[in-house]
Amino acid sequence: xxxxxxxxxxxxxxxxxxxxxxxxxxxxxxxxxxxxxxxxxxxxxxxxxxxxxxxxxxxxxxxxxxxxxxxxxxxxxxxxxxxxxxxxxxxxxxxxxxxxxxxxxxxxxxxxxxxx
Amino acid sequence: xxxxxxxxxxxxxxxxxxxxxxxxxxxxxxxxxxxxxxxxxxxxxxxxxxxxxxxxxxxxxxxxxxxxxxxxxxxxxxxxxxxxxxxxxxxxxxxxxxxxxxxxxxxxxxxxxx
Numbered sequence: 001x002x003x004x005x006x007x008x009x010x011x012x013x014x015x016x017x018x019x020x021x022x023x024x025x026x027x028x029x030x031x032x033x034x035x036x037x038x039x040x041x042x043x044x045x046x047x048x049x050x051x052x053x054x055x056x057x058x059x060x061x062x063x064x065x066x067x068x069x070x071x072x073x074x075x076x077x078x079x080x081x082x083x084x085x086x087x088x089x090x091x092x093x094x095x096x097x098x099x100x101x102x103x104x105x106x107x108x109x110x111x112x113x114x115x116x
Numbered sequence: 117x118x119x120x121x122x123x124x125x126x127x128x129x130x131x132x133x134x135x136x137x138x139x140x141x142x143x144x145x146x147x148x149x150x151x152x153x154x155x156x157x158x159x160x161x162x163x164x165x166x167x168x169x170x171x172x173x174x175x176x177x178x179x180x181x182x183x184x185x186x187x188x189x190x191x192x193x194x195x196x197x198x199x200x201x202x203x204x205x206x207x208x209x210x211x212x213x214x215x216x217x218x219x220x221x222x223x224x225x226x227x228x229x230x
Contacts, residue, residue: 045218103147105162
């Protein structure tokens with residue numbers, strides 16, 4: 001069964017460094033998302049992406065964050081200068097299209113980001 | 117602002133018991149509601165999606181109901197098994213927003229003992 005994949009599974013970085021988290025959404029899906037979950041807290045929406053542009057972003061998604069779909073398969077989240085509070089599990093999700101059961105979002109296994 | 121609350125925060129039951137997990141949301145103008153399962157340190161596995169026009173959805177031993185007007189959903193798990201032990205999250209998508217982001221509750225952590 002098709003699934004969303006994410007790499008790396010765990011990333012450790014120093015404060016102030018740039019990180020890129022990678023995701024491969026399900027192949028025929030058109031909508032892509034990043035969420036994060038700080039340890040012990042709720043899953044929070046960061047950004048959604050459709051038709052090669054951001055369709056929605058939350059207050060968390062400030063200028064330090066960017067997303068890109070560099071080719072036909074990858075979807076990346078870049079954090080330019082990491083802060084301690086960026087430590088979290090980052091989830092990528094994808095959705096096929098609009099309407100009915102196609103609204104279901106499928107999540108990847110996550111990347112645990114640790115900022116030291 | 118939409119708030120999603122899940123009660124109880126944790127639940128322990130013996131194997132074989134039927135149980136109900138609760139989810140409530142403050143804004144009834146939702147597009148759909150999705151239930152997920154999360155194992156410790158792992159990703160989210162989608163269990164059921166209920167459209168706003170639907171009252172319930174079933175998948176195997178799981179049954180999810182939706183009462184949009186009262187802002188409530190329940191996830192019913194029949195004949196619980198130790199393998200059902202996990203955190204169960206509910207999430208809603210609002211109607212009145214341009215995007216399609218999900219708003220999550222904090223989850224109910226279920227422990228089923230053998």
